[in-house]
Amino acid sequence: MTRIAPIALYQEVAERLRQRIFAHELTPGTWIDEQKLAEQYGISRTPLREALKVLASEGLVELKPRRGCYVTEISRQDLDDIFPLMAMLEGRCAADAVRHAKPGDIKALRATHDRLEAASRDGEITAFFEANQAFHRQIQELAGNRWLLSVIQDLRKVLKLSRLHSLSLEGRLQQSLDEHRLIMAAFENGNAEQAEKLMHDHLLSGREALAKMDAKAAKAA
Numbered sequence: 001m002t003r004i005a006p007i008a009l010y011q012e013v014a015e016r017l018r019q020r021i022f023a024h025e026l027t028p029g030t031w032i033d034e035q036k037l038a039e040q041y042g043i044s045r046t047p048l049r050e051a052l053k054v055l056a057s058e059g060l061v062e063l064k065p066r067r068g069c070y071v072t073e074i075s076r077q078d079l080d081d082i083f084p085l086m087a088m089l090e091g092r093c094a095a096d097a098v099r100h101a102k103p104g105d106i107k108a109l110r111a112t113h114d115r116l117e118a119a120s121r122d123g124e125i126t127a128f129f130e131a132n133q134a135f136h137r138q139i140q141e142l143a144g145n146r147w148l149l150s151v152i153q154d155l156r157k158v159l160k161l162s163r164l165h166s167l168s169l170e171g172r173l174q175q176s177l178d179e180h181r182l183i184m185a186a187f188e189n190g191n192a193e194q195a196e197k198l199m200h201d202h203l204l205s206g207r208e209a210l211a212k213m214d215a216k217a218a219k220a221a
Contacts, residue, residue, distance in 0.1 A: 010050035013041060017051060021060050021071055022160045028073040032061065059158045074161040076214065082155055083207035089152050090136065091200035094183065097142035098192040106187055109138050113184045120177045125167050128176075132167075135180065139199075166209035179205060 017037075020026045032052065038045045052069050055061045062070050101109075112135045119128035140149045167173050179202040186195035 008047075008050075009043065010047040010054065013043065013047055014051035014054040016041070017055060018058075018060065018157075021055070022157075026071050028071050028161050030071045032069040032071065034069065058154060060161065072158070072161055074158065076211075078158075079162065079207060079210060082159060083203055086152065086155055086159075087200040087203035089148060089155075090140070090203055091196040093140045093143040093145070093148060093152065094186075094199035095192040095196035096145060097139045098187055098190060098195045100144050101142050101187060105138075105142055109135070109142075109187060110184065112138060113180060116177060116180055120173055123173075125165075125173065128173060129165075129167060132176070132180070162210065166206050166213065169209045169213050172209045175205065175209075176202075 017026070026032065034045055034048055034052075038048050041048070052061055052063065056063050056069075060072055062072050064070060112131060115131035116128060116135065119125075119131055140152055143149070167176065179198065183195060183198045183202065186192075186198055
């Protein structure tokens with residue numbers, strides 16, 4: 001019988017690099033020094049290159065012939081293309097989730113929403129962001145469509161490359177909370193159609209906030 005191998009080294013390296021990219025330790029547009037990273041991790045360049053291929057398949061890095069590997073830069077056009085798609089997909093998730101949700105699921109979603117309320121009250125943007133991620137993930141899982149979940153998670157990974165964070169815009173945290181309150185109410189009322197529309201509009205509202213931040217930054221420059 002063939003023994004089950006432990007997690008491949010390149011997968012562990014990919015996860016470490018993924019987290020560094022999400023934390024913007026490796027910023028968009030940065031050239032990835034393979035030799036330096038291999039020395040830092042105490043590995044050969046073979047597993048590192050395999051890890052970079054994984055990240056390239058996720059859209060987090062770009063492998064350029066004869067130039068090396070670079071952290072992907074996300075453009076305004078990318079955001080304009082991704083957010084409407086996200087709005088459509090997450091809207092569908094919300095509708096399906098309402099139809100599938102049991103009382104216990106609604107209670108668990110309400111508990112996560114309460115974390116949003118507390119973070120907003122305390123002005124804790126990081127805690128709000130984390131609760132927001134959990135809220136959306138719960139809805140996606142309740143939808144019960146693993147293919148839809150996979151596509152959404154891949155798109156969300158790419159969105160993490162953006163240098164801008166919509167919750168940093170003045171007034172956006174409260175606006176986002178108000179939008180979540182309406183989504184939560186739609187779940188508690190069992191209104192799938194309303195949940196779909198509210199989630200769709202919530203995602204587009206996030207894009208609008210990023211556009212305002214981008215315009216503000218350009219003006220300041």
